[in-house]
Amino acid sequence: MRKSIIPLLLITSIALAGCNSDNNNNNNATAASCAGTAVNPQRLYLQQLGPHSVIIKWRGNQNGGAEADNVCFGTDMEKLLQESQTTATVTATGHSEALLSGLQADTTYYYSVGGAAVADAAHSFRTAPAPGELPGDSNTRIWIVGDSGTAGKGSPAAGQVRDGFETFVKNHGNEPADLFLMLGDNAYNQGTDIEHQKAVFDVYTKLLATTPVWPTIGNHEMGSLGVSMSISPNAYAVLGDGASGGPDPAPDSPMPYLNIFTLPTDGEIGGLPSGTEQYYSFDYANVHIVSLDTQLSMRDTDSRAAMLQWLKDDLIANSLDWTIVIFHHPPYTKGSHDSDNELGGIDQPIFAIREEFTPIFEQYGVDLAYSGHSHIYERSYYIKGHTALSDTFDPAVNAELNDAGDAASGQGAEAYTQITRDGTDDKVVYTVAGNGGQVTITSAGFPHPANFFSDLELGSVVIDLDADRLEASFVDINGAVLDSFIITR
């Protein structure tokens, strides 16, 4: 739950007016260093990282002592200046949030939770490039995992997937992720605070200290009161004796996801204000990213209408080179969920996203759409206009074709172009990446005819994009690329 951060913004801006990322200049020789003691929180993560600001969020102290109440930061990790010290606000669920503002775009900063003079090398972040600009290395790398929340149940799978990504990074220029996207079902089974600790913060500890995480809501973030069909954060409740945690205390939402993550509601990092943390958008360099709420807002007519209108306007107002949408329920799947089966209402969002939202994606220039829910990797052709059941998919009508008249693969000579053969930017590649913590089964009719590639292997997705080219790769637990495609513009 987002707290008022305006006072902090003012304080930090004033504090930084004289030192704004000039920690390396000559004045620093005489400026006072921070004098606090570093604290290693139990959870430490970055929220809403933009060109000029970031929220550092944490809770707990691994050593069992007092929790930190401030952060010092700067560009010189050996000397964090006193004047950078930023006091955190504390939420009802005990999370501390420090908004650092007045930062320089595309610049590496170091920070110390607790306000020590010297930063831990693992505690750093690089601000986003100015909107529309490319990062210094020209490439933005995005890491995406879906349905990864199995670690709390004792599964090593999410850790293996993370290791696979790290191997990939090592083998591909050592470039770390700039953004970390989570596709929902981030913390099984009920999305309690404890389950988030085990499945998110204990698995991605190092990454979260350096890379902003941008999530979307899955059905398992909604507790267990008719869990998959819950219609509102108000319906959050848990089954059992509470050993895995329960609802969060008032005045925060009962739903831990909304309290753990501090997400933009007012277009803070670009994008159009959504007025809710349940769905939002943001900009990073030359890419616009939208996170939709297919779990709650999608299940009610008025909430869905509001989200759809917001999406349309958000996409109309977007002028960046690339557009990516993430949400939990996949429009085209034959994995552990079947996009031809509404399952008595449980998978109603699958139908709603396909029938009402995919036409908007295609009309308004979305390039890629990622979802989870089905515990499998499935990647579509470059498609449009497929809003009905799988047996209606017709490559000649719905897919970008190659020279031979077959659906193009997106690989090699069949790489896609943003402006398609129709002369319009009217197609989208849809990927199900619900294989970040488990792979289970397929459904009747597997594979879905809209999908070029399907695989019951654990893994994740890496997207590399620059001004003219985007490459999306399916990476397994060994760091090997099992599928990839390219879009150029």
Add this chain to the structure above:
Amino acid sequence: MPGDARHRLPSLFPPMKPSLLFGLTVLIALAVANVGPTWADAAVAERIQALSAQIEQLPDNQALRLQRSLAYIENNQPDLALADIRTVEIQGDALQAAFAHGILLFQTGDYAVARPYFDRYLQAYPGHAGALDYRARLLRDTGEKRLALADYESLIALNDSLDPGYYLATARLLAELPDRGVDEALALLDKRIQQRGLITPLQRYAVELEKNRGHFQRAIQRMAGLDTKLKATPQWQVEVAELLLLAGKPDEALPYLTVAKEQLQWGRQTGANRELLLNVHRLQDQAQHAITPGTNSR
């Protein structure tokens, strides 16, 4: 990527005819989940198994049975859920069972039957946001506008973080009730926008309300209140032009259409922009014809 390697299953799942594959899938699912043929989610199936084992040990524990009923609802097994709920209603606390019974009937679309269960539960727990949430939607969808409005207003008073859909629903109900009306709806929308910033769907609904009652100038003023990023788009120019045409001001509409056309020449080549350009041409003709009958702007 070789064609035959594009859709891969582990060795446990060798390639086979779809019908055989489906059969095997169902068998494995059932074996794992130990539930009926509507198996939906492994995690839910696990929970049902665990609860069933506990109920076997503690057959009189109604709380466990109620929890299992909710898991059955989630697992698309309404009959089994109902059986558990009925057992609790007979042997345990019928009030606690009422909420679960209401949810079950809401999910199966039996709104009329579901309502008394929520009524009963809310009589005992009037501030229960979850139950209010279900009943508000149920009442809205069954046309009980006044009662629905009361529940939505209670929800808004209880929780400041509701998504814009709640405000849209409440504003719609207000606008439809003659003794409340459009002015109250607009006041609610404005208040929320003041609290949370320029939430486009709410402002757009306000524009629609003004437009529907013929207050075109006010609608135009509200269009000017949309987010700056949106106001920089050709879409916005076209919408303002449409309102000006409705207001009988074709001469004022034309400059907006000219700007939109210019923007579209340089804008992204999306399907939406193509359609918008066609709309610009249509509106230009309409405006020109209104100014000088018999002329065409292009």
